[in-house]
Structure formats: C-alpha cells, structure tokens
Amino acid sequence: MSDRDREFSDFVAAQMEPLRGLAYLTCGDWQAAEDAVLVALAKLYVKWRRIDNPAAYARTAVVRAAIDETRRPWWRRERAQSNAMPDRPDARDDTNAVDERLRIREALQKIPARLRAVLTLRYLEGLSIQETAEALGCPEGTVKSYTSRGLEALRAAMGAEVFVSRENYRAARAV
Structure with a gap:
C-alpha cells in the first residue's frame, strides 16, 4: 500500500462516521447517506494530493451529494412510501x-x-x-x-x- 493510500485510509477511518451522520441529517435516509459519503470519498480520492483541507472538501462533497440524492425521482418515491424513521442499531441512551x-x-x-x-x-x-x-x-x-x-x-x-x-x-x- 502506498503512502497516499495509507493516508487516505486513515482519513476515511477517522471521518467515516461524522460524514455519514452529516449526510444522514441532510438527506434523512441511512442508505442514501452512505451512498452520498461513498460518492464524496471517491471524488476526494481522485484529488487527494491536490486538496489542502480534505475535511472541508469532504464535508462539502457529502452535503452536495446528499442533497443530490434527495433530488432523485426513485428516492422521492421510496421516501413517500416509508414514514418510519430508521434508528441506528448502536444507540445506547x-x-x-x-x-x-x-x-x-x-x-x-x-x-x-x-x-x-x-x-x-x-x-x-x-x-x-x-x-x-x-x-x-x-x-x-x-x-x-x-x-x-x-x-x-x-x-x-x-x-x-x-x-x-x-x-x-x-x-x-x-x-
């Protein structure tokens, strides 16, 4: 594994949950949130060496991808059929x-x-x-x-x- 890949992997490990939570609050669906995070991370990986502030870039990309997910026609159709708000399985409160x-x-x-x-x-x-x-x-x-x-x-x-x-x-x- 190259240094670039190792740095990126470390970044993803540290930022995956905060980015996923940000995406979820933006679009309201865990699966769409994960898709948005993966799209954003794929874009970030391509530009990894050229980005000065990867955390800011990732947040921006996740919010934009999550908003784009809510604009998809299939998402609106699926969202209208489901009124239940999913809960995270690891809640301990x-x-x-x-x-x-x-x-x-x-x-x-x-x-x-x-x-x-x-x-x-x-x-x-x-x-x-x-x-x-x-x-x-x-x-x-x-x-x-x-x-x-x-x-x-x-x-x-x-x-x-x-x-x-x-x-x-x-x-x-x-x-």
Missing part, C-alpha cells in the same frame, strides 16, 4: 433521549434540504458562517438567512414552544 433525538430528526426531514444542510453545518459541525458559505458555495448573507429560516422552520416543525439550541440539535446526531 435512555428512552427519553432517544425519543427527543427522533423527534428532532423527524422535524429536520420536514424542512428543505438546503436549509437542513446549513443548520447541520452550522450547529452539528460547528462551522462558522464563513466556513459554511465556502462549503456550500454561496454568500455569507445566504447562510445567515438560511440559518434564520431553517431554525424558524425547525421550531415550527417541532412545535412553537420548543427552543432549538445547539445542544438539542447535536442530540439528533448522537443516535
């Missing part, structure tokens, strides 16, 4: 925490993919407005307005009395 996470995930699926992507990058990945704008290829003002609209939509989807904080939002990823 109490019932109330799992219920809250599932509630947040369900609410996330009710908002548009672009708003969901901005919220995921800002609150789950902890990126700044500038980093999120770079990742999505849009102006900082768009990120600010999408963040505001996304939080408003998320609050509406969860119920007006719910305050969505960074901690609550991150809880959605823990399952």
Whole structure:
C-alpha cells in the first residue's frame, strides 16, 4: 500500500462516521447517506494530493451529494412510501433521549434540504458562517438567512414552544 493510500485510509477511518451522520441529517435516509459519503470519498480520492483541507472538501462533497440524492425521482418515491424513521442499531441512551433525538430528526426531514444542510453545518459541525458559505458555495448573507429560516422552520416543525439550541440539535446526531 502506498503512502497516499495509507493516508487516505486513515482519513476515511477517522471521518467515516461524522460524514455519514452529516449526510444522514441532510438527506434523512441511512442508505442514501452512505451512498452520498461513498460518492464524496471517491471524488476526494481522485484529488487527494491536490486538496489542502480534505475535511472541508469532504464535508462539502457529502452535503452536495446528499442533497443530490434527495433530488432523485426513485428516492422521492421510496421516501413517500416509508414514514418510519430508521434508528441506528448502536444507540445506547435512555428512552427519553432517544425519543427527543427522533423527534428532532423527524422535524429536520420536514424542512428543505438546503436549509437542513446549513443548520447541520452550522450547529452539528460547528462551522462558522464563513466556513459554511465556502462549503456550500454561496454568500455569507445566504447562510445567515438560511440559518434564520431553517431554525424558524425547525421550531415550527417541532412545535412553537420548543427552543432549538445547539445542544438539542447535536442530540439528533448522537443516535
């Protein structure tokens, strides 16, 4: 195995779960999330030596691939037939925490993919407005307005009395 392959393998081993979680929160389906991550990693492998910040490139590629997955006609058809939200098999939390996470995930699926992507990058990945704008290829003002609209939509989807904080939002990823 070459040094390039070893470096890439180490990167994939370290980043696979965070990227998979990011993709899942963006598209809402574990299989589509895995497909999006694999597509992104394949693109990254080709450009591995030329990329200065592989983690940022991978996040951007995963979000874009996950959004593309939701645009496929077969995905919409399959999604409409299934109302159940899959749960990760390795969840080890109490019932109330799992219920809250599932509630947040369900609410996330009710908002548009672009708003969901901005919220995921800002609150789950902890990126700044500038980093999120770079990742999505849009102006900082768009990120600010999408963040505001996304939080408003998320609050509406969860119920007006719910305050969505960074901690609550991150809880959605823990399952």
